[in-house]
Amino acid sequence: MSTLTVRFFAAAADAAGTEQETWDPGDAPTLGALRTRLVERFGEPMRRVLANGSFLVDGVVRRDDGPVDGDRVDVLPPFAGG
Incomplete structure (x- = not known):
């Protein structure tokens, strides 16, 4: 992965x-x-988002702290209803 x-x-x-x-x-x-x-x-604003948000790594939802095994990470806030 280059970037x-x-x-x-x-x-x-x-x-x-x-x-x-x-x-x-x-x-x-x-x-x-x-x-x-x-x-x-x-x-602090990002800490609040990440407290209940999640990541999408190349389209796969992740909440763990494991390896980034892709070349795109989406930072998602919590959404209404879960």
Whole structure:
């Protein structure tokens, strides 16, 4: 993987101030590292989103902190109803 596309939706985009960034995969080889980096970069608003949100890694919902095994991660806030 040469780059990792990180896309932000709804409240995650508001917290990030953008809808998409491209990162070097060395910056976040796991979802746990990505989660930490997002909070360091965007602060408390992103921490609140990630507390109950989820990730889509190449279209697969993930809530764990395991390896990023794709080239696109979508950061999703919690949605109404679950």
